[in-house]
Amino acid sequence: MSADSEQQSIRCLVAKVGLDGHDRGAHVIARAFRDAGFEVIYSGLHNAPDEIVQAAVQEDVNVLGISILSGAHNTLVPKIIEGLKEYDAFEDTLVLVGGVVPDDDKAELKELGVAEVFGPGTPMEETIEFVRENAPER
């Protein structure tokens, strides 16, 4: 193989935003993404929206997966999207939300620019497939 052959890799940031202290789900999804051949950046617990924006911009990820269980998605997700726009990073980042989100809020998040919301019990393959099909190219 030539060293110059292109090596595109899907890069995902898995982020826990806000105050909830449960990241079992984030670990599981990080592992599943890894096994799917993605490069996963895990940013740890208790991130503030601007920390996530900073990480997403610097790491130049194709996919940003935000995990929220606290119910604060309506305040936190818009801040993240705003931040991405500020750095011209919103257009080519696939934003996903995972966690417990009521249907009404789901529609609202999608209107804001979230590509998909994955609730509890979503099969891992479904999420991976969605990422494969929708991750913007770099």
Add this chain to the structure above:
Amino acid sequence: MSAEPDHAELVEELLAGKHRALARTITKIENRAPGYRNLVSRLHQHTGDAEVIGITGSPGAGKSTLVDKMANYYRERGETVGVIAVDPSSPFTGGAVLGDRIRMASNVGDMDVFFRSMSARGTLGGLSTATTDAVKALDAFGKDKIIIETVGAGQNEIDIVKSADTVAVLVPPGSGDDVQMLKAGILEIADVFVVNKADLDGADRTVQELREMVHMQQDNTASLATGHHGAGATSGHGADTDAESDDDGESDEETQSWEPQIVETVAKDGEGVEELVGTLADHADYLDASGLLEEKARMRYAEEIRNLLRDDVGTLLEDEIERRGGIEAFAQQVLERETDPYSVADDIIDPLEDCLEE
């Protein structure tokens, strides 16, 4: 190759200080995207000002935590910092979990610490080949200090000397007996040893063992002039003599050399970081004053040219093999004892040799 994009606009934005452009540049370098070579060559003339520090050591030695504290220290002095953290990738899927960002707690929200995770993408030596080019991007962007944190791979992870001016090797307390200290590899490349987690039992003993090792090594390499630590004699300043005597060091005529220093830190509390940063600066001064910095850069560029050419020639040969029916066909012929690998190689390379000799 002439149809490839030259990324002039991206370079312009990077030089103008746009974080997004820097991030995208590194992605293109990592992906070896079309035209990435043009991109890197455009950056080259803007590089050469940053101080490049390599941090290596076994998994769990505390590299990320230490890097976080160092970055914080430099920031407090008003310097900007770039960090590249390399993590291992799966040999099976190519996937990776890059988790060193979690440790960057002291610098969250500070965009002037540009932290980028890289996957090793299968390269040996714990350092992705793209890392050196990514360093150039950070350098051209204007970062004062660039820290490369390697994969915590282990004993033979020595690629870092090809990318960094100063190499710090983390040695946690109790990491083996004194025979480990005799072995070749990672311990030979250190300009600075960091006994991190110095609050743990056994730290003193590790420091002692390192000290003995350094002295033995210094006696051996003095006459060998292996290049890495310079071709000096043993009379350099040492950790237990007078580490801060740099001014005397310069009057030491040509005999001055760098003896690897040993620094103790407790990264999680930031203890010893100031001393470490000072020692790293001493080494940078030493490189500068001795002319070694330039020599290292020259060697690095020579190696880079060689690597590029090797890649290019490799690609040419791959194409030629394809034209002749593919490597599988050759392998089959060898398997059937119609020919042998050496003859095949000769057949393929001979026309090229003829071309070049004309």
